[in-house]
Amino acid sequence: MEIITGTGSVLVGTILPFLIVLTVVVFFHELGHFLVARWCGIRVLVFSIGFGPELFGRVDRHGTRWKVSAIPLGGFVKFYGDEGAASTPDRDAVAAMNASERSVSFPAKPLWQRAAVVAAGPLANFVLAIAIFTLFFSIYGKQMVSARVDTVQPQSAAAAAGFEPGDRIVEIDGQSIESFADVQRMVSVNAGLPLDVVVERDGTRRDLVVTPELRTIEDRFGNEQRLGILGIGRSTKPSDVIVKTYLPHTAFAAAVEETWDVLERTVDYVGGVIAGRNPADQLGGPIRVAHISGQVASLGVMQLINLIAVLSISIGLINLVPIPLLDGGHLAFYAIEAVRGRPLSERVMDLSYRVGFALVLSLMIFVTWNDITTLSFFGAAKP
Incomplete structure (x- = not known):
């Protein structure tokens, strides 16, 4: 009964701030991929906030479908020549392309351009955080x-x-x-x-x-x-x-330092979890992000914007982990390709993506279980 009568407050106080925070962070991440891809002359087929069925969207003059999808737990940019949203190359399709089509396909681009496009997503997350911290330090000190x-x-x-x-x-x-x-x-x-x-x-x-x-x-x-x-x-x-107090240029330097401090603390904590020094129960997923978003939103807009900066750093860092399906996994494949002089075989790539999917799914299940067992959500008492 409490959940039913409190639905409106949950929607406004928790779900709405969560959607705002995650949408901003995901949008800037995908925008990084998108802008560098356009700069490299790659045709972008889809720019999606969220996964699953499309809720609404439009096609721009370049032929890119900009859309918002039903599951707001991420997003993707799909390039011409990709097999799916994870930027796995469709090698059969690329082989059948003519010279003009290949020139705008992602898999046919030089290695450094593909790496730049992939790295631009996490980099955009760090840039967003630095921009927010710079603005705060310039105005408020x-x-x-x-x-x-x-x-x-x-x-x-x-x-x-x-x-x-x-x-x-x-x-x-x-x-x-x-x-x-x-x-x-x-x-x-x-x-x-x-x-x-x-x-x-x-x-x-x-x-x-x-x-x-x-x-x-x-x-x-x-x-x-x-x-x-x-x-x-x-x-x-x-x-x-x-x-x-800071001048604009010193505010920027302080913002870079603040971003580095957040990165360093996150890496130290995760390293402590791996080494057995720190408990893993502080690792959270979407439920925890929603929970914290609602709590921070109750403190004010400025605090919510600050949360966007911190979460943006975390998303950028997570995506650099060298697990297939994540940006870090793609960058690892490109590093191997640079050393070998040719990409890995389709069989090895397919197996790697399957393993990567299993790892990401396992991590999502783990952090969701953490969220359920450690948080009081929708006003429920903690176990």
Whole structure:
């Protein structure tokens, strides 16, 4: 009964923000493929947001079908000479083409052009994130809280390492620390690993070694996360709150750095999952994205746009993983082709795509199961 009576609020509060976030991210990803393909003289047959049956669309003057499809969990650009939406070459069709047709087909293009078209999708995701961060930093600046320790929890990792209230953290594992958020970024993905920390205390620098503990914490929405924790509290003094302003060119540099930080944290976390240091329950799929989109949308439009930037980075990174069907898989095939001087055989390619499909499907099932078992969706209580 709660689900039925709450349908309207779920639609507006969760589904709509989810569709906005995912559509923007997917559109820019596919736009990257599309623009570079056009630049290389490749004929684009279809530009689709979503998969499955077409909901609506139109054909432009170049013959490209722009459409929105029923399943909003991705998108694709189909080129002339492709067998399907995954850009698998239709070699029989290419062999039967005349010279004019081959000149605008994707499989017949030089290796570097095919690689550029494929790489343009993830690159567009990173460019989108950098553009959003640049705009935010130019207009609003960046609010930071000093990496000064206000409190140390008893019997915590920080207490055992010798942290004291008033310490200012200036370096972790050789990386300069500018704010308390920098500390959180470094610590959260390094649970169980010793970190070399330099703190400033009474005007002198001291070296400490601390091993973050893996703990479960709750955010403002009640979502649980398992992260590395030191057991320190940040300063609440107004003098330790800094708003850093940027000129356009420095905002761009800061945006590139912010994008790199998000990439680095994501890679560190996934690496920790593979190594067994980090729990895999934080890996999420479409349900989690929808859940988070609704929560972030409740905070305001600016926060939702910021989520678009972060998700865009994640989508770009995921697509660079060298799994067949993903952009990274295509780039891996092109690298092999460059070394061998010829593409892999049709049999090997077909087998690779089957394996890639199985891997992607398995990952989708895994993250969806994670979402179902760890999130409170449609107002349901967490298990």
